[in-house]
Amino acid sequence: MKTTVAPLNFQRRGALLALVGNPNAGKTALFNQLTGARQKVANYAGVTVERKEGATALPSGRQIRVLDLPGAYALNPRSEDERITADVLFGRAHGEKRPDVVLCVVDASNLRRHLRLVLAVKRLGLPVVVALNMVDRAAARGRAVDATRLAELLGVPVLPTVAIRGEGMAALREQLDDSALWDGPIHAAHVGASAAPVQSADHETVQRILEQLGLDTLMPETPSDRIDRVVLHPLAGPAILALVLFLVFQAVFAWAEWPMSLIEAGTAWLAAGVRTLVPAGLLQSLLADGVIAGLGGVIVFLPQIVILFFFILVLEESGYLPRGAFLLDRVMGGVGLSGRAFIPLLSSFACAIPGIMAARTIPQSRDRWVTIMVAPLMTCSARLPVYTLLIGAFIPAHELGLGIGLQGLVLFGLYLAGIVGGVAVAWLLHRFTTVRTPRTLMMELPAYHWPSAQSILLGLWQRVQIFLARVGGIILTLTILLWFLATFPAPPEGATGPAIEHSFAGMLGRALTVVFEPIGFNWQISLALVPGMAAREVTVSALATVYALQVTDEAAAETLQPILAADWSLPTALSLLAWFVFAPQCLSTLATVRRETGGMTGPALMAAYLFALAYLASFITYRTALALGG
């Protein structure tokens, strides 16, 4: 057995309470009740498991820190999440203090499974308090639990709660305030030799406890079972799922349109204000074109993120999300994706950023990683302006009959190409990276319940914070860097042509022509791709700048179309369209991937493979079109 290395002493001090429980025990609702909005969300050191810590004052004034450990079925870990829980409880997690007291949250209507974890935690030698949660639901099903008797049988304090409504919290706080909990001697954790016999022994212990409580019978059919008969029905189930997905997709696109246009208008107004207030020059350019344009480009995604996460949180809290994953497991599993990948991938049609953030709902780290990698292949809405511009300029508006136009067909083809590309990449990753062990599902379908407004709002607020603080910081920095590249050095005296031609971005664009010439890009396109790294649609306004147009973004496309149609060959235009199906150059997406995968490997790999794919696709398109006589 490996010797345990003592954790370094940089952990924060102060009394620490850890919340432990099976998934779906209502642990997070209880955590929210205990700590309110005083929560810090981060990741555990070195892994992408979410770490939630809060603080609270107990009735005596005792200040404690509260750690919401990831849900676990047992202390012999099965996933990265469960490993963190076990490591923290055994006191061997890197940079984490061993908790002083453990609060076990159990579902009163499912003691059969939840009490086994309590027994395992008790063996750790830490003081344990049990929150007997959801007692209302247990009682409603005729299985009221005698908390006092259960406390006697378990030998630890047991307090009934209904965390989602805050019931029983005062008594729980009183109990947690007991000095004996905090000042007693701590026994070292004794690690069981083998977990298996322990599970069986615990199962028998739980069985005896249930017998003494008169709860050793199985639950009769629950309301959840009746809902599941419809929701998991072989025909009705998929139909309901399709309807739910359509609603979410529609909402992300349609509802976000109005706030997004408001934000865009606000950004434009602010930039115009800066232009009138600040004298023309570098400062004005930095503020208007760098800072405001950069921040605006980030915040404009916020409505989509808020709407999407609202739906995800509601679906997750209500218990529907794992059902959807079950229904899609076979289909998605065929290409090596988890059934749960459906929400992240669907969201990526709006924008890859919320899509990649939504991949957090996939518990297996490998499945999550593959989902993140293919998410940018789903055609995001930012690519639409580029598609519209090029299709309008190069594809004739033929009617193919039945109300189908050639232009629409090409647009559909581009979306389809992205999906096919995503499926192919997922399949290849599945084919060549999967270790030959069977993949696991073993996914709980928890009882349905109404989501609580508090949990939804807190969850939304945390997502918004993560997005604005972490991603926003990186994107703003990169936008300012791009502004710098596009502005310096200034054109020499008497120079003709647009200023960007003389800047570092211009030089870079010209240098890139060497790379892009084989796929038919002229230097103007190569140059426009550089500022286009900030966001794909910026390519359109960058092209306008390069072609020396002094027009606003909206007018750019219309004015550009005839110029492009005259200046570019059809193979070049088709090649650029193919490029944008796979185009890797969205820095915001890469910044999000870096945050979500916790390192540079993810974004580097993604950029490299997307670049290779885009280049290959463009090369084939360009050469084929040339050969066919373009």
Add this chain to the structure above:
Amino acid sequence: MTLAELSRGASAIVVSVRAPPEAPEWVEWLEAIGFLPGEHVRVITHGIPGGDPLVVRVGDSTFALRRIEADCVTVQL
């Protein structure tokens, strides 16, 4: 017989749990979610297409299992 062979709606009792040689940890995982000797199980529904995965009631919980996972649980009617 195994849990994967149970027909829809059928109930049974867990006899033992074994794991495929390439994934020995499945025994502990299946036990952790409740597949322990003597426990009651019932197949609620099958996924489509191909009857994979399955939705299984074990004790008072409901889990979705792939067919290959359900095959690890030996049951008797």
